[in-house]
Amino acid sequence: xxxxxSRNYIxxxxxxxxxxxxxxxxxxxxxxxxxxxxxHIWECLGLPQATVSQHLALLKNKGIIExxxxxxxxxxxxxxxxxxxxxEIMDSICEVAG
Numbered sequence: 889x890x891x892x893x894s895r896n897y898i899x900x901x902x903x904x905x906x907x908x909x910x911x912x913x914x915x916x917x918x919x920x921x922x923x924x925x926x927x928h929i930w931e932c933l934g935l936p937q938a939t940v941s942q943h944l945a946l947l948k949n950k951g952i953i954e955x956x957x958x959x960x961x962x963x964x965x966x967x968x969x970x971x972x973x974x975x976e977i978m979d980s981i982c983e984v985a986g
Contacts, residue, residue, distance in 0.1 A: 903970050906950045911935065912943050916966055919953060920975045923965035 907913050915929060924932075930940040944964060947953045952971045955962040966972050 900970065902950065903952065903968065903974070906946065906952060907971060907974060909943070911939070912947055915940070915943055915947065916952060916971055917975050917979075919964055919966045920972055923956075923963045925961045925963050927961075929964070 907916060911933065914933060918924065918929065918932065926937065926940060926944060929944070930937045933940060944953065944955075948955060948964075952966060952968040953964050954967045955964050966975075
């Protein structure tokens, strides 16, 4: 086995750490298929709005999602390609294992 000594994997590890929470993972997986506003997200997850907002704020601060204002609503979508790819990989593994 060879190790790439020049690559430190810091940004990759940070993405994995943030996605390591089940609620954030569900949010990102859902946003990979459809952009949504916060109300739709918390209704789908059955969680309090404040809880979902906290998770969205962390995902936004880490550069995984972004919010675009449309009138009085903010619509969120996934902008981080690594996060999108990780969701795709997990989905394909689940399809094979399921």
